[in-house]
Amino acid sequence: MPLDLNENKQPIDHTDPQYQDVLQDLQGNILQGHGRNNSVHIFLTFPNPQNDLDKIKALKKSLAQLSQDITSAKKQLDDADAWRKEGRDGGVFVHFSLSSSGYAKLGFPIAKQPKGAHLPIPNPGKPPEPRQRPDVKNNTLNNDYADVFQDGMKTRQYALLDPPVSTWEPEYQKEIDALVIIAAKDPADVSKKQAEITDKLKKVATISHVEPGIVLRQNFPTTGPGQVVEHFGFADGIADPLFLKKYVDREEGKIAKDLFSARLNLVLIQDPFGTKNVSFGSFLVFRKLEQNVRGFKKAEAALSQKLGLSPQQAGAMAVGRFEDGTPLVVSEKDGGKNLNNFDYSEDKPGLKCPFQAHTRKTNPRLESVKKGGLFAKTKEEELGHRIARRAVSFGSSSSFGSFNDSSSNLDNLPTGGVGLLFMCYQSDIWEQFEFIQRFWSNHPRFLEPDITNTALLKDSKNYDRTGLDAVSGQSQPNQSDPLIDEVPKPAHNWLKERDQPTVKIDVNFANFVTLKGGEYFFSPSISFLKNLPNLPEDFTPAPIQEPEPAKTYVVRQGDDLSNISQRAYGDGSYFTLIYEANKNVIGSNPNSIVPGQILYIPLLDKKQPKPGERYVVKYGDTLFLIAERAYGDGNLYQRIYDANRDTIGPDPTSIQPGQTLVIP
Numbered sequence: 001m002p003l004d005l006n007e008n009k010q011p012i013d014h015t016d017p018q019y020q021d022v023l024q025d026l027q028g029n030i031l032q033g034h035g036r037n038n039s040v041h042i043f044l045t046f047p048n049p050q051n052d053l054d055k056i057k058a059l060k061k062s063l064a065q066l067s068q069d070i071t072s073a074k075k076q077l078d079d080a081d082a083w084r085k086e087g088r089d090g091g092v093f094v095h096f097s098l099s100s101s102g103y104a105k106l107g108f109p110i111a112k113q114p115k116g117a118h119l120p121i122p123n124p125g126k127p128p129e130p131r132q133r134p135d136v137k138n139n140t141l142n143n144d145y146a147d148v149f150q151d152g153m154k155t156r157q158y159a160l161l162d163p164p165v166s167t168w169e170p171e172y173q174k175e176i177d178a179l180v181i182i183a184a185k186d187p188a189d190v191s192k193k194q195a196e197i198t199d200k201l202k203k204v205a206t207i208s209h210v211e212p213g214i215v216l217r218q219n220f221p222t223t224g225p226g227q228v229v230e231h232f233g234f235a236d237g238i239a240d241p242l243f244l245k246k247y248v249d250r251e252e253g254k255i256a257k258d259l260f261s262a263r264l265n266l267v268l269i270q271d272p273f274g275t276k277n278v279s280f281g282s283f284l285v286f287r288k289l290e291q292n293v294r295g296f297k298k299a300e301a302a303l304s305q306k307l308g309l310s311p312q313q314a315g316a317m318a319v320g321r322f323e324d325g326t327p328l329v330v331s332e333k334d335g336g337k338n339l340n341n342f343d344y345s346e347d348k349p350g351l352k353c354p355f356q357a358h359t360r361k362t363n364p365r366l367e368s369v370k371k372g373g374l375f376a377k378t379k380e381e382e383l384g385h386r387i388a389r390r391a392v393s394f395g396s397s398s399s400f401g402s403f404n405d406s407s408s409n410l411d412n413l414p415t416g417g418v419g420l421l422f423m424c425y426q427s428d429i430w431e432q433f434e435f436i437q438r439f440w441s442n443h444p445r446f447l448e449p450d451i452t453n454t455a456l457l458k459d460s461k462n463y464d465r466t467g468l469d470a471v472s473g474q475s476q477p478n479q480s481d482p483l484i485d486e487v488p489k490p491a492h493n494w495l496k497e498r499d500q501p502t503v504k505i506d507v508n509f510a511n512f513v514t515l516k517g518g519e520y521f522f523s524p525s526i527s528f529l530k531n532l533p534n535l536p537e538d539f540t541p542a543p544i545q546e547p548e549p550a551k552t553y554v555v556r557q558g559d560d561l562s563n564i565s566q567r568a569y570g571d572g573s574y575f576t577l578i579y580e581a582n583k584n585v586i587g588s589n590p591n592s593i594v595p596g597q598i599l600y601i602p603l604l605d606k607k608q609p610k611p612g613e614r615y616v617v618k619y620g621d622t623l624f625l626i627a628e629r630a631y632g633d634g635n636l637y638q639r640i641y642d643a644n645r646d647t648i649g650p651d652p653t654s655i656q657p658g659q660t661l662v663i664p
Contacts (some may be wrong), residue, residue: 002277005265007364009551012264014077021278028076028180030267030282030425031243033390035080036183038190039213041286041421042198043171045206046105049539060106060533066180067529069094069121071198072152077244092193095181097284097521108273108550110150114281116520117269148430149520149549151285155552157635160437160601161474161481161488162515165587165598171209172288172517178205179286179521185212193337206406211288213392213421220324221306222235223339226374227325230393231291231418232471234315235449238339239363241266241386253341257364259342259383266432267388267425271525273535279525282425285387285433287518288394289420294413296512303507307496308472318470318509320359328353342368355447356491358471361440364447374441375446385435387424395423419513421451429520441469444488444501467491470509476584482602485616486658547601555597561562561590568601577602577618580657609663617659623652630663639664 001018012019014031028034047055079090097609098106148156152174154165165173180197184190198207218224231238239263244247246628249255263489264280267663271279297311304314308406316322325339327348343365347353353360361366368375369382376382395418410466416417426432440446468475468490475481475488528535547553547568555564561575568578579590586593593599609615609630618624624636630640642650643664655661 002528003264005263005268005275005279005280008264009241010263011248011261013245014074020074022280023074023077024072025274025527026073026268026625027281027523027526028073028093028525029390030073030096031264032077032247033071033237033240034071034076034095034181034183035090036093036185037215037217038185038187039183039392040190040194041211041213042180042182042194042201042324043176043208043210044102044180044201045175045208046177047205049105049107053539053559055204056107057533058103060202062200063096063199063529064532066094066096066197067526069193070526070529072526083436089185091184092189093181093183094193094197094522096407096525097179097181097523099177099179099519099521100152102258103522104542105177106532107535107539108540109538109540112272112538113150114269114272114283114524116283117265118428148434149522151520151552152287153285153287153519155204155554156596157598158482158552158581159444159480160434161479163476163478166519167584168515172519174208176208176519179284179519181193211394211421213394214397215398215544216393218323220629222324222326230322230391230420231293231395231414232296232315232319233323234319234321235323237389238321238325240262240389243267243388247379250585251340252338253342255365256338259343262383262386262388264426266384268384269427271528273528273531274292275523275527279522279527281522281528282388282427282524283429284521285348285422285424285426285429286521287422287519288516289421289422290416290514290516292512292514293418294410294415296509297410297413298323299509299512303494303505305504306505306507307494314645317354318357320353320357327359328357350447350502354470354493354495354502355466355469356468356493357474358469360468361447362436362472364440367447384438385432387426387432387436390423390425391420392423394419409513415604419516422518425523437472438483441473442475442488443483444468445484465489467493468510470661472513473510474515475628476509479601479658495598524548548598549601549603551601553601554600555593555595556600559593559595559596561593564599564601569604574604576622577604609661613661613663615663617655617657617661621655621657623655626663 001021003019003022014023019635029482039456046059054497076093083090099112100113104110115153156162157165182190182193182197201207216229216231217226218229220227228236239260242260243262243264248257248261251260267282268280270276271281292364298317299320300311303317304311306464307314312322313365316328321327327339327342329344329352330342344353344360344367353414364382366379366382369379424433444465444467446466468488470491473488478487480486481488491504492504492506496503545554547564550566553564561578562572565575565578566572575590578599578601579586582599583596585599607624611630615626624634627637627640628634637652640661640663643649647659647661
């Protein structure tokens with residue numbers, strides 16, 4: 001029976017006959033995690049159709065055959081019911097996703113690929129309304145929307161403040177066209193299915209690399225045996241949206257039911273190559289996140305010493321929950337028995353759970369709406385940013401769990417080689433994953449309290465701003481966040497005592513999770529794969545990209561920064577602007593760009609410095625260039641320096657983007 005996503009207002013009963021056709025064509029893992037303890041994630045690279053069209057046609061046939069192995073949502077949910085009732089193992093789970101480049105190589109150019117659910121949809125007779133996003137610096141809304149699936153994760157470094165692609169693991173620096181996930185309870189079953197599938201696919205595609213995944217579990221009194229945890233030792237996967245009525249019914253408490261009930265359109269969009277209102281798919285974000293367990297636990301110990309708290313309490317300050325999942329803020333109405341039945345209405349000043357705590361930053365529980373800020377105007381808008389998180393761990397399982405208060409064991413903990421294979425599903429990557437990372441986790445002013453209206457904080461002279469998410473917030477050296485035109489700073493306002501003003505302590509937790517690579521994918525309907533050999537194809541080569549302001553550009557053979565500047569701005573002299581915006585990618589030598597590097601082409605601010613006015617330093621500025629534009633003579637730079645010594649410091653060559661200078 002067809003399903004209209006706009007009419008679906010609440011979680012579904014998956015046994016209802018009206019949903020069976022949809023669930024049969026939908027891949028598993030989207031509405032509910034597959035639940036297997038062992039998995040492999042196989043990354044594929046397809047042949048270039050311009051060079052080997054016959055192999056592409058053979059690949060399509062192989063993918064059509066693979067569709068027979070894919071686990072449908074219906075089978076997964078039926079198996080889960082059988083496991084709960086009878087203890088019967090659901091067997092091997094298989095899932096398949098395509099990147100934008102994968103679609104293109106199969107004959108589906110960008111114009112025909114799946115589009116984010118929140119793209120502006122024109123009304124008859126009316127122009128489309130662009131998405132608007134907060135510009136906190138200027139307290140306004142800006143038009144800012146990108147259908148980032150087609151761009152790919154590599155091009156989003158400047159927006160997400162990810163590490164440069166050149167620092168990713170080599171396998172992720174290459175083009176990735178598809179991802180196959182195989183999971184099972186028994187590792188032997190995973191290996192058997194992996195050998196079976198790769199034996200077929202390696203004849204028509206390249207197996208780029210394979211990432212094994214494991215589920216770490218810990219026994220806690222609060223959550224019972226087998227609670228999923230990650231390598232820092234904290235309970236994981238507690239607060240995901242619930243798409244199935246049976247799981248919502250199990251939640252105790254009105255707050256939990258209200259905040260975690262989710263409509264299907266949070267993760268599903270119509271598959272453009274399937275049956276209307278029957279065939280759906282979902283965008284999948286995959287990121288390999290390495291965890292520095294030793295660093296995190298040492299920061300935890302350092303913070304505990306400075307605050308006079310136990311390491312467990314200090315760690316909970318950074319995460320927002322204790323290791324067993326108990327939140328720092330719980331509903332007093334039910335005594336905190338339900339791990340999800342709470343919001344922050346009883347902790348508006350952030351005196352129980354710091355504003356920078358990971359769970360408060362990435363799941364604000366309507367706090368952004370209640371603050372009346374630019375980040376969300378309505379309950380529906382904030383809840384629309386949620387993601388269906390499906391992370392599993394990688395690396396040795398011997399290092400995770402609770403640790404002794406003594407720091408004597410900390411040097412034995414790993415600094416790398418372990419972490420999370422972070423995955424999440426959504427109907428729009430920009431509006432969901434990227435929004436959470438950019439506007440919440442990375443934004444130093446998100447959830448900043450109103451100090452003037454908060455009696456317990458207004459006298460705290462040390463409080464400046466919330467800072468980065470204490471766990472997943474990202475910043476890169478000397479790279480300004482384009483949202484705020486400054487380098488985001490770590491959180492350093494910590495609670496020495498509950499219900500007391502914060503104290504300023506420089507203990508940075510935000511450097512212990514590092515992106516090692518990833519990609520954006522779309523998990524199509526099963527019928528799309530079955531019909532793949534028969535679908536119309538278009539192998540017209542994509543047009544050659546030219547550099548444009550406010551977009552990324554892939555360096556080609558023969559490029560240098562001067563000719564890139566000439567093509568982007570019509571003036572080659574702005575090459576320093578491009579260099580300063582990409583110094584962490586290019587390195588110390590602006591003449592050393594190489595083909596394949598992804599550069600961000602910044603907007604050209606044409607506002608000129610004028611005597612008697614203030615001027616905000618931009619990328620590529622020097623005092624000499626500012627003096628040249630202000631006075632017509634760069635040699636007068638000393639005049640500007642003398643008027644701004646307190647701002648610039650002892651070195652006149654060290655001006656930074658975002659500094660405000662007086663032009664005398």
